[in-house]
Amino acid sequence: MKQFLFKTSLWIASVLLCFIVLLYPVNKEVFADKKAVYLENAHSKDFDLLILGSSRAEHSILPTLLDTTKNIFNMGEEGNGMPSNYIMLKLLTENYGLQIKTLLLEVDEFSFNGSTGFSRQFRDDNFYYHLNDPEIYDATKRYRGPVYASLLHIFPQAGGLLYNDFSQFLKAYPFVFKAYSQSLQDTYNKLVNVYAFSKGYVPLTDPAKVLPVQSKTRQHHILEADDVAYFDKLVRLCKKHNIKLYLYRMPILNCEHEDSQEFDQFIHNFCQQNEVLFFDYKCSYQNSNWFHDYTHATDTIARMVTKDLKSKISI
Amino acid sequence: MLFNSLGFLIFLPTVFLLYWFVFKKSLLTQNIFILAVSYLFYAWWDWRFLLLLILSTLLDYAFGLLLASTRHKKLYFWLSVVNNLSILGFFKYYNFFADSASELLRQMGFQTNPYFLSIALPVGISFYTFHGMSYVFDIYNGKIKPIKNFIHYAVFVCFFPLLVAGPIERASHLLPQVEKKRIFSYGQAVEGMRLMLWGFFKKVVIADTLAADVNLIFNNYKEYNGSTLLLGAIYFSIQIYCDFSGYTDIALGAAKLFGFELLTNFRFPYFSRNIAEFWRRWHISLSSWFKDYLYIPLGGSKEGKWKAVRNTFIIFLVSGFWHGANWTFIFWGLIHALLFLPLLLSNKNRNYTGHIVAADKKIPGAQELLQMLLTFSLVTIAWIFFRSPNIYDAFDYIGGIGDSFFTVPAYYNQLVYVFIFLWLDWMQRRNERCVLEFKNKYVRRFVYFVFAMLIIFHFNFINRAEFIYFQF
Numbered sequence: 001m002k003q004f005l006f007k008t009s010l011w012i013a014s015v016l017l018c019f020i021v022l023l024y025p026v027n028k029e030v031f032a033d034k035k036a037v038y039l040e041n042a043h044s045k046d047f048d049l050l051i052l053g054s055s056r057a058e059h060s061i062l063p064t065l066l067d068t069t070k071n072i073f074n075m076g077e078e079g080n081g082m083p084s085n086y087i088m089l090k091l092l093t094e095n096y097g098l099q100i101k102t103l104l105l106e107v108d109e110f111s112f113n114g115s116t117g118f119s120r121q122f123r124d125d126n127f128y129y130h131l132n133d134p135e136i137y138d139a140t141k142r143y144r145g146p147v148y149a150s151l152l153h154i155f156p157q158a159g160g161l162l163y164n165d166f167s168q169f170l171k172a173y174p175f176v177f178k179a180y181s182q183s184l185q186d187t188y189n190k191l192v193n194v195y196a197f198s199k200g201y202v203p204l205t206d207p208a209k210v211l212p213v214q215s216k217t218r219q220h221h222i223l224e225a226d227d228v229a230y231f232d233k234l235v236r237l238c239k240k241h242n243i244k245l246y247l248y249r250m251p252i253l254n255c256e257h258e259d260s261q262e263f264d265q266f267i268h269n270f271c272q273q274n275e276v277l278f279f280d281y282k283c284s285y286q287n288s289n290w291f292h293d294y295t296h297a298t299d300t301i302a303r304m305v306t307k308d309l310k311s312k313i314s315i
Numbered sequence: 316m317l318f319n320s321l322g323f324l325i326f327l328p329t330v331f332l333l334y335w336f337v338f339k340k341s342l343l344t345q346n347i348f349i350l351a352v353s354y355l356f357y358a359w360w361d362w363r364f365l366l367l368l369i370l371s372t373l374l375d376y377a378f379g380l381l382l383a384s385t386r387h388k389k390l391y392f393w394l395s396v397v398n399n400l401s402i403l404g405f406f407k408y409y410n411f412f413a414d415s416a417s418e419l420l421r422q423m424g425f426q427t428n429p430y431f432l433s434i435a436l437p438v439g440i441s442f443y444t445f446h447g448m449s450y451v452f453d454i455y456n457g458k459i460k461p462i463k464n465f466i467h468y469a470v471f472v473c474f475f476p477l478l479v480a481g482p483i484e485r486a487s488h489l490l491p492q493v494e495k496k497r498i499f500s501y502g503q504a505v506e507g508m509r510l511m512l513w514g515f516f517k518k519v520v521i522a523d524t525l526a527a528d529v530n531l532i533f534n535n536y537k538e539y540n541g542s543t544l545l546l547g548a549i550y551f552s553i554q555i556y557c558d559f560s561g562y563t564d565i566a567l568g569a570a571k572l573f574g575f576e577l578l579t580n581f582r583f584p585y586f587s588r589n590i591a592e593f594w595r596r597w598h599i600s601l602s603s604w605f606k607d608y609l610y611i612p613l614g615g616s617k618e619g620k621w622k623a624v625r626n627t628f629i630i631f632l633v634s635g636f637w638h639g640a641n642w643t644f645i646f647w648g649l650i651h652a653l654l655f656l657p658l659l660l661s662n663k664n665r666n667y668t669g670h671i672v673a674a675d676k677k678i679p680g681a682q683e684l685l686q687m688l689l690t691f692s693l694v695t696i697a698w699i700f701f702r703s704p705n706i707y708d709a710f711d712y713i714g715g716i717g718d719s720f721f722t723v724p725a726y727y728n729q730l731v732y733v734f735i736f737l738w739l740d741w742m743q744r745r746n747e748r749c750v751l752e753f754k755n756k757y758v759r760r761f762v763y764f765v766f767a768m769l770i771i772f773h774f775n776f777i778n779r780a781e782f783i784y785f786q787f
Binding site: 019 | 501768
C-alpha cells in the first residue's frame with residue numbers, strides 16, 4: 001500500500017509539475033485574440049465612447065464610422081452578459097481610473113437570461129489576471145465555482161487553456177517561445193494593434209447560405225434577478241462617474257419568434273424613470289440576406305445601424 | 316457526480332484512503348463504508364432519487380428472501396418482475412406511452428389531453444433495476460441463494476463505480492466478492508489506475524472533442540454537404556464508443572482500487588467482421604443479460620428457426636427500448652435485428668466466436684478489412700437513428716449524405732483524433748489494455764505521461780460533458 005501511495009503521489013506530482021512548467025510562460029498574450037489584451041493597453045486613454053455588450057454589439061457598431069477623431073472602442077464580445085458588462089466597466093473606471101464620457105450598451109432579451117444558456121453571462125477569460133479584486137473573484141466563484149476560481153487565483157496561466165480548446169492552445173503555444181526569444185512586448189503590441197485598427201469591431205460579412213431551422217415555438221425570455229442586479233450596478237456606476245448612458249437593441253431575424261415582453265416592459269420603465277434613450281432595432285432590416293444567422297446581423301446592417309445611431313447620439 | 320469532474324477527483328482518493336486505512340478492519344465496516352459513499356455519490360446528483368434507489372433495493376432484497384422461503388415461487392417471481400418493470404415504466408416510459416397512445420387515438424379521430432409527468436429521469440435507473448432483476452432471476456432459477464445481509468446486497472446493487480452506467484453486474488459474479496473481505500493488492504490497484512487513465516483519455520480527449528462537432532452537424536444537418544454528414548455519423552460512432560467504453564474503463568479501474576473485479580463490457584467492437592460478432596463485443600453485460608434472462612427463457616434458438624427469429628427480434632427491440640423512451644431507439648434495435656437475420660438464417664451468427672481479427676498478424680487481410688468496413692458502415696448507419704431526435708430526421712440525414720458528397724467536408728481536422736484512437740484500439744486488440752503495457756518501462760511511463768497531459772489539457776472545467784449512457 002505504501003509503495004502504491006508513494007508511486008502514485010510521485011507520478012501525479014510530476015505530471016502536475018510538468019503541467020505547471022509547460023504553462024508557466026503562457027500568459028495573456030498567448031491567447032491574444034481576446035480584447036482583454038487591448039484592455040491592458042488602454043490604461044492611459046480615456047474613452048469618448050465605449051460600446052459594451054454581447055456578440056451583437058461586437059458585430060454591430062463601427063467606431064471608425066462614428067467619429068475618427070474621438071477615442072471610441074467596441075468592447076462587445078461573444079457571450080458577454082450583464083455581469084461581464086458591469087465588471088468590464090468597473091475595471092476600466094475604478095481599477096484603471098479611466099474617464100468614459102459615453103457608454104453605448106447593447107441590451108436585449110438574451111442579456112437577461114444568463115443561466116438559461118442564451119448568453120454565457122460571465123466572460124471570466126477577460127479577468128483571469130484581475131482576481132485579486134474581490135468583486136471579480138466573487139463573480140468568478142459565483143459563475144464558475146469555488147474550485148475553479150481559487151485555481152485561477154493561484155495560477156492564472158491555466159485560465160486561457162481551460163477556456164480555449166486544445167488545438168487553439170497548440171497553435172498559440174509557439175508564441176511563447178517566439179515572444180521570449182524576440183521581444184514579448186513586440187508580439188504583444190502587434191496583436192494590440194489589430195484592435196487598435198478596427199477599434200474592436202468584428203464584421204460578419206458572409207450571410208448564412210441556409211439558415212438553420214428556427215424553433216417552431218415562440219421563445220419566451222425571462223428576466224433573471226442576477227442579471228437585473230448587475231444591470232442596476234452598472235447604471236449606478238455610470239451615475240457615479242457621470243457617464244452618459246444609451247441603450248440599443250440589434251435586429252433579430254424573424255423577431256416575432258422571440259417573446260421579449262418582460263424585457264420590453266422592464267427597459268421601457270427603466271428608460272422613463274432614468275431618462276435614458278433606448279434605440280430599438282429588433283424588428284428592423286428584416287432581410288435574411290443581411291443576417292449571418294437569426295441573431296447576428298452582417299456588416300451591411302451594422303453600417304446602417306451605426307449611421308443611424310450617429311445621428312441620434314452625442315459623443 | 317460525474318467521473319470527469321473535479322468533485323470526483325477529490326472524492327475518489329478521499330474514499331480510497333478512508334477505505335484502506337480507517338474502514339479496513341472487517342468485511343462489514345468495509346461494506347457499510349462502501350454503501351455510504353455510494354449513496355453519497357448518487358445523492359450528489361439528486362438526493363430525492365436516492366429514496367427510490369433504496370426502495371428498489373429493499374424490494375428486490377425482500378423478494379429474494381421470499382423466493383427462498385415460499386412455496387409460491389412463481390407468484391413472487393412475477394410480483395418482483397412487475398414491481399421492477401413498474402418502477403422503470405413509471406419513471407422512464409410513462410410520458411412515452413401517454414404520448415404514443417394519445418397520438419394513436421388522435422389519428423383514429425379521438426381528441427385526448429394526456430397527462431404528462433414533469434419529472435426528471437432518475438440517473439442509472441435502467442442499470443440498477445437490471446441489477447436487482449438479475450439477482451431475483453438467479454434465485455428463482457436456483458443459481459444462487461438469497462443473501463441475508465442487507466448491507467452486502469445493497470453494495471452489490473449500489474456500488475458507486477457501476478451505479479449509474481454499468482456494467483450491469485450479475486449477482487453470481489459480484490456478490491461473492493462483496494461477501495469476502497478485500498485485501499489490498501498492489502498489482503490490482505496499479506492496473507486500476509491504468510484503466511482509469513485510458514478511460515479518461517477516451518472520454519475527455521476523444522469523445523468530448525468529437526462531441527462538439529457531432530452536435531453541430533446533427534443539430535444543423537440541413538446546412539451541411541453529404542461528406543460532412545458522413546463524417547458526422549463516423550464521429551458519432553467513435554464518440555459513443557469512447558464515451559461509453561471510457562466510462563466503463565473508469566468504472567472498472569475505480570472498482571479495482573477497492574478490490575473488486577467488474578464484468579468486461581467492450582472488446583473492440585469496431586473490429587468485428589459481422590453484426591453478430593459486433594454484438595458479442597458491444598455492451599457485453601447488457602447483451603448477455605438479455606440473452607440469459609430473455610432470449611433463453613423464450614426458447615432461444617433451440618426450438619426451431621422461426622422461434623429463433625422471433626426471439627432475436629424480441630431481444631433487439633427490447634434492447635432498443637431499454638435505451639430510451641423514443642421510437643428512434645426501437646428503430647435502432649429493429650435495424651440491428653434485420654442485419655442479424657441473414658446471419659441467423661444462414662447459420663453464420665456463430666462465426667468468429669473465438670479470436671479477434673488478425674490475432675496473429677499486424678494488419679488484417681483484404682477480406683477481413685472489407686468485412687470490418689462493411690460492419691462498421693452498417694453500425695454507423697444504425698447510429699444515425701440512435702442519435703437523431705426522431706426517425707424522420709434520421710432518414711433526412713441519411714438522404715442528405717448523397718447530396719454533394721464529393722466535396723471537402725467541414726470539421727475534417729478532428730479526423731486526427733479518430734485515427735489516433737483507432738490505431739491505439741487496433742494495437743491492443745489481442746489483449747485489452749495492452750496499449751498501456753509497453754515492455755520498455757520508459758516508453759510505458761512516457762505514454763502514461765502523454766495521456767495524463769492530454770487529459771488535463773482537454774479537461775473541460777467549464778462545461779462538463781455528461782456521459783451519453785447516463786440518460787439510459
